[in-house]
Amino acid sequence: MEMEPERPSSQRLESLIPALKFVLPYTRQVGFALVALIVTASVSLSVPLGLRFLIDEGLSANGAELLTTGIFIFVGLGVVLAIGTFTRFYFISWVGERVSADIRVAVYDRLVRLHPGFFEENAPTEIQSRITTDTTLLQTVVGSSASVALRNILTFFGGVILLFLTNPKLSIVVLVCVPLVVFPVLMFGRRVRRLSRSSQDTLADVGSHVGESLRTIKLVQAFRREERDLEGFRERVAIALRVAISRIRQRAWLVAVVMVLVMAAIAVMVFIGGQDVLEGRTTPGELAAFLIYAFLVAGSVGAISEVWGDIQRAAGATERLMELLQAEPAIETPTDPKPMERGGAVAFESVSFSYPTRPTEQVLDDISLLVEPGEMLAIVGPSGAGKSTLLNLLLRFYDADVGVVRVGGTDVRAAALNDLRRAVAYVPQDTALAQGTIADNVAYGLQENADARVSQALEEANATGFVSELPDGIETRVSEGGHGLSGGQRQRVAIARALAVDPDVLLMDEATSALDAVSEDAIVTTLNRLRGTRTVIIVAHRLSTVLAADRILVMDRGKIIGEGTHSSLLDSSPLYREFAEIQLKSPVPAFDSAALSDAVVNAD
Ligand SMILES: Nc1ncnc2c1ncn2[C@@H]1O[C@H](COP(=O)(O)OP(=O)(O)OP(=O)(O)O)[C@@H](O)[C@H]1O
Numbered sequence: 001m002e003m004e005p006e007r008p009s010s011q012r013l014e015s016l017i018p019a020l021k022f023v024l025p026y027t028r029q030v031g032f033a034l035v036a037l038i039v040t041a042s043v044s045l046s047v048p049l050g051l052r053f054l055i056d057e058g059l060s061a062n063g064a065e066l067l068t069t070g071i072f073i074f075v076g077l078g079v080v081l082a083i084g085t086f087t088r089f090y091f092i093s094w095v096g097e098r099v100s101a102d103i104r105v106a107v108y109d110r111l112v113r114l115h116p117g118f119f120e121e122n123a124p125t126e127i128q129s130r131i132t133t134d135t136t137l138l139q140t141v142v143g144s145s146a147s148v149a150l151r152n153i154l155t156f157f158g159g160v161i162l163l164f165l166t167n168p169k170l171s172i173v174v175l176v177c178v179p180l181v182v183f184p185v186l187m188f189g190r191r192v193r194r195l196s197r198s199s200q201d202t203l204a205d206v207g208s209h210v211g212e213s214l215r216t217i218k219l220v221q222a223f224r225r226e227e228r229d230l231e232g233f234r235e236r237v238a239i240a241l242r243v244a245i246s247r248i249r250q251r252a253w254l255v256a257v258v259m260v261l262v263m264a265a266i267a268v269m270v271f272i273g274g275q276d277v278l279e280g281r282t283t284p285g286e287l288a289a290f291l292i293y294a295f296l297v298a299g300s301v302g303a304i305s306e307v308w309g310d311i312q313r314a315a316g317a318t319e320r321l322m323e324l325l326q327a328e329p330a331i332e333t334p335t336d337p338k339p340m341e342r343g344g345a346v347a348f349e350s351v352s353f354s355y356p357t358r359p360t361e362q363v364l365d366d367i368s369l370l371v372e373p374g375e376m377l378a379i380v381g382p383s384g385a386g387k388s389t390l391l392n393l394l395l396r397f398y399d400a401d402v403g404v405v406r407v408g409g410t411d412v413r414a415a416a417l418n419d420l421r422r423a424v425a426y427v428p429q430d431t432a433l434a435q436g437t438i439a440d441n442v443a444y445g446l447q448e449n450a451d452a453r454v455s456q457a458l459e460e461a462n463a464t465g466f467v468s469e470l471p472d473g474i475e476t477r478v479s480e481g482g483h484g485l486s487g488g489q490r491q492r493v494a495i496a497r498a499l500a501v502d503p504d505v506l507l508m509d510e511a512t513s514a515l516d517a518v519s520e521d522a523i524v525t526t527l528n529r530l531r532g533t534r535t536v537i538i539v540a541h542r543l544s545t546v547l548a549a550d551r552i553l554v555m556d557r558g559k560i561i562g563e564g565t566h567s568s569l570l571d572s573s574p575l576y577r578e579f580a581e582i583q584l585k586s587p588v589p590a591f592d593s594a595a596l597s598d599a600v601v602n603a604d
Pocket residue numbers: 120355356357358363381382383384385386387388389390429512
């Protein structure tokens with residue numbers, strides 16, 4: 001909702017047509033509802049006829065018997081009306097809920113398969129609000145507004161016909177009066193709707209402020225932003241209040257205007273109709289029936305105009321949802337995928353790449369690289385060199401603009417995504433863990449929760465030690481993001497998560513934040529355990545990790561500018577020498593450098 005002003009939607013009713021596809025499976029229920037709708041509308045329209053009969057015949061000389069029969073018929077109609085209303089309400093709401101649930105699932109099903117780049121061009125928060133608010137809007141329309149509109153359209157036409165049948169002369173008076181009443185109501189109604197819309201938007205604003213400030217509560221408090229945040233919040237609340245009050249004012253006016261106009265219209269009709277009764281041109285019952293019909297007709301016009309705005313908004317909502325449903329994944333399994341060869345060789349053949357959102361910036365520039373099965377390759381380079389990007393291409397989060405990326409000899413674009421991502425596992429730079437236990441996290445990529453795999457992976461990742469010391473062992477819960485574990489522990493759980501799927505290639509994007517010497521040591525031990533078992537590509541920020549590798553690659557500004565072992569690179573690459581010197585000069589201050597040299601020695 002928040003973002004809507006930037007994406008005006010046409011609100012054309014045709015936009016609703018694609019949503020009909022989602023209604024189609026429920027035609028039976030829609031059919032029940034329609035039958036009920038027609039029955040209730042007919043019954044409602046026949047009531048004034050009965051009333052007319054009762055007044056004119058039942059209240060006259062020999063009416064006692066007629067009166068009793070009439071009352072029975074009346075009650076009978078009431079029962080029919082009740083059953084019809086129940087059926088209509090139940091089935092229409094049922095269909096509304098079903099359809100919006102189906103659309104939600106369909107949209108999410110599309111979203112989770114879209115390439116990550118899509119969410120850089122389309123803000124996830126906006127998409128989130130589309131899934132919730134837009135589907136809710138659609139639900140209201142399918143589940144109630146549409147039925148209100150249909151019922152009132154029936155009532156309107158039925159009412160007009162019956163008006164003319166009852167009294168053509170007065171009908172003309174009514175048809176002149178109806179626009180006079182309805183037009184101002186429409187005007188006010190539109191303004192009220194607009195305000196209630198912007199009142200919703202400002203309320204959403206209030207909500208997002210709370211969300212943002214509570215999510216970063218430590219930042220807020222550490223930087224003493226409480227007062228300023230509160231001030232900002234007060235302003236938003238005040239704006240929401242202002243909008244709400246002006247909406248209420250318009251609404252109050254609306255009610256007053258409607259009252260006056262309706263009363264005036266009744267007065268006119270009663271005056272004209274009353275004279276006809278006095279002069280014997282019409283009966284009292286006819287006049288009563290007529291007045292009720294006039295009410296029904298005017299009411300139906302009002303109701304239609306009331307829900308019309310909803311229907312238009314739903315058209316806009318549908319358009320946006322359908323846009324999401326039609327988003328084409330840029331990264332997809334090809335129609336005829338090649339089987340992946342196992343073994344874990346990795347190759348980049350003259351690969352160049354720019355991110356779609358920044359097409360002018362060449363992030364990878366003609367990269368060629370061969371990694372043998374079982375080799376451990378470390379990539380070093382300054383921040384922004386393109387190291388993480390290299391891993392992104394291996395996982396096929398993006399496709400290379402030029403060149404070919406191969407895993408196990410297969411072009412990643414020719415393989416099935418599932419096969420590729422089974423063969424390549426990933427430890428991200430921001431070792432985010434999911435909410436749940438450590439065991440849940442390690443089993444994240446497994447189809448079934450295999451306890452044996454989990455403990456084996458933890459062992460391989462050198463995590464068994466610290467995990468068993470936690471109060472609940474592998475059943476210890478970690479909170480969202482992995483808080484409650486140290487950086488090094490989190491990283492090892494993330495490594496275990498990657499190893500649990502038994503990949504051919506392990507990609508590891510080392511966190512840039514410094515780990516303490518003990519954690520660092522533990523990671524090096526982990527890497528040494530992995531040596532030779534599978535291909536490992538590590539984006540490294542620490543010398544200790546680099547030293548554990550078989551081969552080192554130096555990257556800068558999207559190019560490979562050096563390659564070799566630690567000692568050969570110290571000679572050949574000034575950038576590498578700089579990196580190594582900084583690392584050696586600044587061991588973790590609180591620790592003696594023994595731990596670091598330990599780590600270095602362990603690496604051999
Ligand atoms: N999703 C993205 N959209 C646009 N540009 C991006 C995106 N991700 C990274 N970049 C840009 O691409 C370049 C390389 O980024 P990359 O993440 O590969 O660097 P890195 O070598 O991993 O750096 P670090 O060591 O800090 O993690 C940077 O200039 C960065 O701004």
